[in-house]
Amino acid sequence: MKKDWTHLLERMSDRLAPSMAKDHPNLPVIKEEGCYYYGLNGEKYLDFTSGIATTNVGHRHPKVVQAVKDGADSLSHGPSGVIIYETILRLADRLAEKLPGNLDCFFFGNSGAEAVEGAIKLAKHVTKRPYIVSFIGGFHGRSMGALSVTSSKSKYRQFLHPSGSYQIPYARIEDCPEGVAPVEYVTAKLEKDMEQLFDHQVTPEEVAAVIVEPVLGEGGYIVPPKEWLQKLRELCNEKGILLIFDEVQTGFGRTGEWFAAQTFGVIPDIMAIAKGIANGLPLSATVASKELMQQWPLGSHATTFGGNPIACEAANAVIDVMEEEDLLGNSKKQGDHARALLNRMKEKHPAIGRVRSIGLMIGIEIVDPVTGEPNSEGLFEILDLALEKGVLFYFGGNKTEIIRMIPPLSVSKEQIDEGLRMFEEALIEYEKKHSQVTLV
Numbered sequence: 001m002k003k004d005w006t007h008l009l010e011r012m013s014d015r016l017a018p019s020m021a022k023d024h025p026n027l028p029v030i031k032e033e034g035c036y037y038y039g040l041n042g043e044k045y046l047d048f049t050s051g052i053a054t055t056n057v058g059h060r061h062p063k064v065v066q067a068v069k070d071g072a073d074s075l076s077h078g079p080s081g082v083i084i085y086e087t088i089l090r091l092a093d094r095l096a097e098k099l100p101g102n103l104d105c106f107f108f109g110n111s112g113a114e115a116v117e118g119a120i121k122l123a124k125h126v127t128k129r130p131y132i133v134s135f136i137g138g139f140h141g142r143s144m145g146a147l148s149v150t151s152s153k154s155k156y157r158q159f160l161h162p163s164g165s166y167q168i169p170y171a172r173i174e175d176c177p178e179g180v181a182p183v184e185y186v187t188a189k190l191e192k193d194m195e196q197l198f199d200h201q202v203t204p205e206e207v208a209a210v211i212v213e214p215v216l217g218e219g220g221y222i223v224p225p226k227e228w229l230q231k232l233r234e235l236c237n238e239k240g241i242l243l244i245f246d247e248v249q250t251g252f253g254r255t256g257e258w259f260a261a262q263t264f265g266v267i268p269d270i271m272a273i274a275k276g277i278a279n280g281l282p283l284s285a286t287v288a289s290k291e292l293m294q295q296w297p298l299g300s301h302a303t304t305f306g307g308n309p310i311a312c313e314a315a316n317a318v319i320d321v322m323e324e325e326d327l328l329g330n331s332k333k334q335g336d337h338a339r340a341l342l343n344r345m346k347e348k349h350p351a352i353g354r355v356r357s358i359g360l361m362i363g364i365e366i367v368d369p370v371t372g373e374p375n376s377e378g379l380f381e382i383l384d385l386a387l388e389k390g391v392l393f394y395f396g397g398n399k400t401e402i403i404r405m406i407p408p409l410s411v412s413k414e415q416i417d418e419g420l421r422m423f424e425e426a427l428i429e430y431e432k433k434h435s436q437v438t439l440v
């Protein structure tokens with residue numbers, strides 16, 4: 001029996017730094033299992049956040065829990081630079097099989113930001129070039145190097161002035177003028193934006209790498225056409241610039257394949273992976289070919305905790321579960337099902353703007369029904385109402401206009417139906433309160 005900790009909750013705002021968002025939902029939880037969180041007072045919540053796209057095989061999957069216990073019984077700390085252990089080598093072997101192309105050599109860290117830091121450092125070491133290009137609206141983490149390529153919200157960068165990078169616009173099909181083919185529009189725009197950057201701000205010979213999220217995550221779940229990523233690959237090749245995919249959020253089945261690189265058929269030179277890798281235990285990796293990694297000088301990058309043996313045990317179990325339960329297949333199947341339901345719902349509820357998704361990475365835009373403008377106030381009201389009914393969603397988007405639906409990849413059709421039923425009830429209640437008409 002857990003001790004009563006309500007008195008601790010009362011002091012939370014004094015004890016925990018307010019810089020960590022606690023505006024929504026700040027949910028006191030005592031247990032997690034499968035697709036559910038269990039609240040302090042006996043509530044049961046269907047979880048459509050997966051701890052921000054992390055517990056992909058389901059909360060506390062028994063196989064992962066067992067692997068963690070086995071790991072703790074034998075070896076709980078490395079570092080892999082001092083001792084070496086079987087789990088980290090086995091994990092590297094198995095990941096190399098799942099990753100596309102020649103991405104087969106790993107630097108293990110603890111977090112997404114660290115994986116991105118590693119990618120940036122590797123690219124600069126290999127090319128001996130000082131700058132990185134990233135995309136407006138992208139999120140790559142909050143350590144200073146990762147932040148230097150992050151621009152999803154300017155408040156993340158305020159007073160910190162991270163430097164060493166240039167930003168260009170992401171693929172936005174929605175901005176395509178009428179009468180123009182969207183794929184041609186975004187690919188031509190990318191070419192032009194790059195050309196302008198190289199003409200006016202930095203020479204291509206000074207750019208070590210371009211870093212991109214293959215699907216814009218925190219920035220609003222924007223899914224580019226594969227041709228856009230192919231064009232980016234082409235342009236990098238032409239200029240001898242390395243291409244980094246930040247697959248921290250898109251990796252491990254989120255888009256319906258192991259990695260978005262496979263979904264889009266584009267292979268980067270370097271990849272950053274984290275989140276789903278160990279189902280919630282802190283683990284990440286910077287990945288590249290052995291040939292590229294060999295150019296990273298000995299001792300120029302290292303870690304105390306990265307590649308922790310228990311986390312590696314968990315990650316090996318995650319790969320087993322993904323295969324045994326066909327979670328890639330389920331990601332596509334339930335993703336399609338959820339998207340169809342949401343598109344039907346959109347017809348009835350003018351508060352829903354665009355629905356954008358790939359696999360189980362689903363963004364539901366919340367807009368003002370009259371103006372069609374992003375409505376982040378309304379979004380939080382809807383999220384609160386949904387939570388009261390028993391389903392937890394997350395938020396996102398550069399203007400906080402997107403509800404993120406990112407359930408564990410093990411989610412069932414019944415759970416999708418139940419969660420979206422509660423979501424629609426929340427929408428109806430919101431619309432009633434604001435006297436908006438639900439269309440029939």
Ligand SMILES: Cc1ncc(COP(=O)(O)O)c(C=O)c1O
Pocket residue numbers: 052111112113114116139140141142213217218246247248249250274275
């Ligand atoms: C695409 C992407 N990159 C990097 C990060 C940073 O990961 P972490 O919070 O583990 O440092 C995130 C986190 O949400 C992310 O979505």
